[in-house]
Amino acid sequence: MSTSASSDPTAPSFEPSDAVSAKSLRKSVVAGSIGVLVHWFDWAVYAYMAGTIAVVFFPESNRTAGLLAAFAVFAVSFFVRPIGAVIFGRLGDRLGRKTTLSIVIIAMAAATLVLGLLPGYETIGMLAPVLLIVTRVVQGLAAGGEFGSAAAFLGEFSPRKRRGFGCSWLEFGSLLGFLLASFAVFLLNVAFPNDVIVAWAWRIPFLFTAVLGVIGLYIRLKIEDTPDFEQLKELQAVSHAPVKEVFQRNRREFLQTCGIEIFMNVTFYVVLVYLLTYQEETIGFDAGRAALLSTLASALGLIVVPLAGIASDRLGRKPVLMFAAIAQTVLAVPLFLLMQVGSEWAVFVSTFGLAFLLAIVLGTHAVTVVELFPTRTRQTGLSIAYAVTAALFAGTAPYLLTWLIDLTGNALVPGWFLLVVGLVGVITVWTLPETRGISLIKEQDLNTATVRLPRVRVARS
Template identity: 60%
Template sequence: MTINQPGLPVNQKGLRKSVMAGSIGVFVHWFEWAIYAYLASTIATIFFPQQDATAALLSVFAVFAISFGVRPLGALIFGTLGDRIGRKKTLSIVILSMSGATLVVGLLPTYDAIGLWAPVLLVAARVVQGLAAGGEFGSAAAFLAEYSPRKNRGFGVSWLEFGSLLGFLAASLVVFVLTSLADAQAIENGAWRIPFLIAVPLGIVGFYIRTKIEDTPEFLSLEKLENVPQSPVKEVFRLHWKQLLQMSGLEIMMHVTFYVVLVYLLTYQEKVLGFDAGTAALLSTVASIAGLVLVPVCGALSDRIGRRPLLIIAAVALIVLSVPLFLVMGSGVSWAGTVGTLGLGIILALILGVHAVAAAELFPTRTRQTGLSLAYSITAAIFAGTVPYVLTWLIAQTGNDMMPAFYLILVGIIGLVAVLSMKETKGIDLLSGADVIPTAAPGIGSEQQPASSQS
């Protein structure tokens, strides 16, 4: 068995370690992200002045938005580093930064203790977390794509999103246990710190694993050929802008679907459809568990039939099924909520199982991490964190409860256009001509397509 380059044997223990190294960072990131969201009202109480409870809660979400806003800057920093000094080093820096900032949040004094310094320090910690998050996806996706065997690359990269879903689920479980064992006063008095502090040992374990792995065969080949790029950002925008746009369309579909299904749907089902909070939370859990099961399956399936067929099916399903699924969900029948939520969860799993490997195969090795990081983080900053606000505003302005379905149709169309413009990349060599010919890299890149056309 080979790993992208002939002659490089794959050790199964090494493969398991690489999958763990690539996915543990997104697990920690999404675990911390979900903890912050679930404890938003508590954080508002302890970190912001309480003359106006609504203003305090809005401040918490503003801090939440800031962490999204700085992600493109993190993508620039860590994407460039990854293409210049290697995937291994950036993976280690990212998880160390993320864990350190999470530790700071868990240990921060409250507003009652240090006044305005409390929210200032909270913002600073969230900025560091946002910068690290901007580099996590690109680093991990490039690493997993380059470390996975060519014939199983889709399956290998799919564990990235398995980690994100698992982090999301673990956070909800921890918060559920916390709120079951402690009352609101005990949580405000300090129990809220426990979930954040739990994430720190996980990050330390991830850092240890990432420092013990070798860098990817592709990046080591670039170093051997003395063809490591000096300005990967310029190279992406000058030579690979088409691939950047294709991935952006794909990521818009992924981000919006993810946040509608796993974040906004809870609020929608409670506030618009009248579901009780427990039912809405249970349905979200069901969708997440379905994703955990189906994401690796979809990744493996893409290794057999290709990336494009599955992504086309997912985009068409969003376009065709979004309205029927939301109509069923709001029909008032006892089983309707399960069918509607599970249907959307299956579509999301199709996207999550394939989007990362398809995106990784678009770019040549020289600029893979930069391209992945930029497209993912810019679209996340614009489309991901804005989903709840945009949909709440649209429903209020139009009076139409079906606006989430229409929004999914729109991003399904965007995703479909992006996928149809892409060539099939299943089984390609991740080293393109620009990667293996040192003296020709700047010139031939404008004449040839990157890795995606090498199939």
């Protein structure tokens, strides 16, 4: 069980983030969440427009091959994320959260801008898909550093009593990016005929993403680094080898974070990405209605995510996450069984049930893993765990589920899959300490300090 150092008469009750003004806190929330919004907007636009991108950047001789190539390029950005996580995690723990937040959003905006301006296959031949791959690699590297940077930043800027609420805006940004992307693609298809979209209009959403990135960069350049990281610098306790330190001194925290992120990432991709295809191909639901349901599910998440963050501040991280994990384990198969009924009400209820459980996890996972690590290695640990689990488990989930349904002929496979993921969540949450209200400057930070300062609050286990 974790307790603060208030029982220690030599440690006054002070936490750096408690001194943050309301104005600075609002600015930090926007700065932390806007990069996630930009990333997921770009990600979703590429996914929604994969068919158009296949026509523009690959030879037209084989339509299916072109579409597969477009999705393969999409997958590349997943597999380079762990590299970006190592690069930006290390930078963030050595140079500060503000530095990596700024670099990451510059890389995202630049890569997206280049993609929006790239000539197609008809103009420059095979150089077009090569350059497309380069833009997605840069985007993937930047995405590998975004979660860890933003989560550490929001966690360290939020007051202890509202840290769950502060961190929940990270996933609010991701859901809002999804919604904006679907709306942008919808407007594109309403405003232009297909031949105009293929000719040039497909570029508009990507250029808009670049504009969002510039706005995000402006906001991030106006912020200060987190009080906790500044405190670490004053203590001269900044890690010079955070990657090595994570695997030497924080292996348990790293594995726990991997478990939480498998739970979150796989559920996220099944509910918000794969479910749309499943309802069309397996349930036989109308494509337009399936898309509308997906949009409404994301909108529900925008309401529930901050509420889940608030609940974790009042009840604790473990109770909220454990509720979601047990509920998913128990309800995943019944909800997919209900979906088999095929009627509108059944699909609606099952989709919203899954989206509700996902939103609880989204609103709580970031603050939970932020509080596990010491400040010295927080960004590195979060970045690598998130990126590796996303690449290995989340990015492959839609393909694995499609293959398993085809192999077994069992339409309930996604339900059983989510049941297993829920069990991973239950087991992982069971091993966690309750971290609500702890100091983010921990003993591991102070034990390496070369300068001793008063007014530091220590979290002891």
